[in-house]
Amino acid sequence: MSTLINIDNGGTLTDICVWDGAGFTFTKTLTTPHDLSECLFAGIEKVSASLYGEADTERLLHATQHIRYSTTQGTNALVERRGPMIGILTTLPELEIALRKTEAEQVLFDDLVGDRILTLDPDAPAEEVEFEVVQQVNRLTTLGAARVVVAGSSPEEEQRLRTVLLRKFPRHLLGSIPLIYSWDLAGDREDARRVWSCILNSFLHPTMERFLYGAERRLKEYRVSNPLLVYRNDGASSRVAKSVALKTYSSGPRGGLEGTAALARAYGLSRVVMMDIGGTTTDVGVVEGERVDVQERGAIKGVPISYPMSNVHSRGVGGSSVIAVEDGRITVGPQSVGAAPGPACFGFGGKQATITDVNLLLGVLDADTYLDGTFRLDAARSRAVITESVAEPLGISLEEALVRMEQAYFEAVSAAFADQVDDDTTLAAFGGAGPMSATGAARPAGVRKVLIPRSAAVFSALGISFSDVGKTYEVGISEPTTASATATYRDLLARAGRDMFQEGYALADCTADWELIVEDVDGSQLLRAPYVEGSPADHPGHFASLRLTVTAPLSQPDLVPDEPVAPAAAPVAGTREVRSAADRVDTVPVHVLDQLSPGHTGEGPAIVEGPFFTARVLPGWSFRVTAAGDLVLDDLS
Structure with a gap:
């Protein structure tokens, strides 16, 4: 079994990509928010039909080595505040002051924790601590806490509390409450980062657990x-039972970054x-430099966490983002109609305008070929919604509204990445709506080359597909000595061996990368260096930890390099009437990417229909098909 299925579950559409060792087969299906396993299996069935000529889900699953799944459920749960109330026993x-330093931290703390934080005196006599632990946990549950983060100043202090809590709240009783111990989740000695990691993980855990175990x-x-x-979100995969909910946050964009690399x-x-x-x-x-930009200590919604994360920024602008009128001006997002009800043209009852509706009425999208002809769009619904929600409030014609809505959308998308652009930047545009907006958003940001x-x-x-099965651990070294580091090394090695065995791999068949990380008391990093057993780890006055990354390699594709190809004019499959101004409609050539060959070229205005996407080539841009069958667009101005 060498087949690998990759699934990226988004808010509107779910993408399925199969790698069989020789090539890719892919498809898209509408996300079913009421039951995410429904769209998952609908997508697998759909891609099996592409592979075998007829739908055969069981055949594909039995030929598959692994299904790797990325989902926005954690991201959406946090945005919608859809999760349990969290309590903190510390x-x-x-600690509360440390957790509320910035405005972003204050907002998230109030929403997830509120007044459910109680403090113990660790220096009190043992019997008093034991009595107080029971009282405080009972009080937290009375205040509504469904999960409790236990935060001590050291692993040893948390272990003493764990002993009391296990005795007083045995796990087999209905009255037990899920507890997470901060030093178990992260070996980070910076208290606020470590506890924030636990808060977020506790909040995301139930949502991820219900869905992923249901899919299993x-x-x-x-x-x-x-x-x-x-x-x-660290670019590796692990089985459900061995995954940390926090590491699923923003995992889809990490897949995009690995593909971009x-x-x-x-x-x-x-x-x-x-x-x-x-x-x-x-x-x-x-x-x-062909490497993903990663933050050594990541952040979620402006809140610091203990784990590394790819440096991805999200803006509420997408194909289903609501375009509306507020205070006499056109706004784009961040509210989204999602997959249900979806854009008005989907015909599922949507009553708010989106860029999908705009592009349908502009003529950029064809109602009959959307999603490769598997889904028909309803222009009449788009026309009614845009007239009512944008044109009439602004006192302008429908045609003028469409042009201004498109420009507002281009500007909103451009603003999402303009601060990352320099003279040598190439924009890699993808996602269902990326190719459609690439040239329109690139020029205002100063980008002259786009790769689709x-x-x-x-x-x-x-x-x-460019990922492996892996685990990453980071554990603090209890004393600044070589002997303590060696003991930590051996404990981590044994732990990794157990975990990788449960993943189905022997540790001897995996690669292991060791790092020594030294930080100052404020959490700033002073040293990050390779580590081998027995190496010195003497850094008095600083915090030292060992990080181990264990990887079991999976087969990965090799992309075709960009080699010179003799140019030729791209054949035209048809034309489309596209509105370029309120009073102007242009006849625009349409090229079908699957009918083009490497070396085919053309200039805008043009439309290139790819598999499940529409690329718009605006006037002043050229395009060429590369040796790999991709599109490179250059600004000729």
Whole structure:
């Protein structure tokens, strides 16, 4: 079994990409927010029909080594504040102040924790501490806490509290409450980062657990023995039972970044800005020197966490973002209509305008070929919604409204990445709505070259192909001595061996990368260096930890490099009437990417229909088809 299935579950559409060792097969399906496993299996069935000529879900699943799954559920749960109330039991007297330093932290703390933080005196007599622990936990649950973070000043202090809590609140009783111990989740000695990591993880955990275990149960109905793997925001995958909920946050954009890094290597690009436009957001990240830009200590919603994270910024601008009128001006997002009800033209009852509706009425989209003809759009519904919500409030014609809405959308998308652009930047545009807006957003940001991969519509799912099964650990060294570091090393090695065995791999068949990390008391990093057993780790007055990354390699594709190809005029498959101004409609040539060959070229205005996407080439831009079948667009102005 060498087949790998990659799935990127978005707010509006779910992407499925299959790598069989020789090539990619991919498709898209509407996300079903009421039951995410429904769109997952609908997508697998749909892609099996592309592979075999007829739908055969069981055949595909039994030929598959792993299913790697990325989902926005954690991201959406945090945006919508859809999760349990969190309580904190701590021995750190100034912890609440440390957790509320910035406005972003204050907002998130109030929403997730509120007044559910109680402090213990660790120096009190043991019997008093034991009595107080019970009283405080009972009080937290009375205040509504469904999960409790236990935060001590050291692992040893938390272990003493754990002993009391296990005795007083045994796990087998109905009255037990899920507890998470901060030093178990992260070996980070900076208290605020470590506790914030626990708060966020506790909040995301139930949502992720319900869905992912539900998906696993459905897989077992097909007698699938290989586990479902969760793709993480550190670029690796692990089985559901061995995954940390916090590491699923923003995992889809990490897939896009890994794919962008592969493009940078294939095309020899020094700096690439990723622009991934989905239904709800535009995700932006940078690949510099063919490497993904990663923050050593990441942040979520402006809140610091203990884990590394790819440096991705999301803006509420997508194909399903609401375009409305506020105070006499056109606004774009951040509210989204999602997959249900979706854009008005979907015909599911949507009553708010989106760029999808705009592009349908402008003539950029064809009602009969959307999603490769699997879904028909309703122009009459778009016309009614835009007239009512934009044209009439502004006192302008429908035609003028369409042009101004498109320009507002271009400007909103451009603003999402303009601060990342320099003279040597290439914009990699993908996602279902990325190619449609690439040239319109690139020029205001100063970008003169755009790369649209042939697999743009599912590129984040394809990017997951450039990942392996892996685990990352970071544990603090209890004393600044070589002996203590060696003991930590051996404990981590044993832990990794158990975990990788449960993933289905022997540790001897994996690669292991060790790092020694030394930080100051304020959490700033002083040293990050390779580590081997027995190396000195003497850094008195500072915090030292060991980080171990264990990787079991999976087969990965090789992208075709950008080699010179003799140019030829791209054949035209048809034309489309596209409105370019309130009083002007142009006859624009339409090219079908699957009918073009490497070397085919053309100039805007033009439309290139790719698999599940529409690329718009505005006037003043040229395009060429590369040796890999991708599109490169250059600004001729």
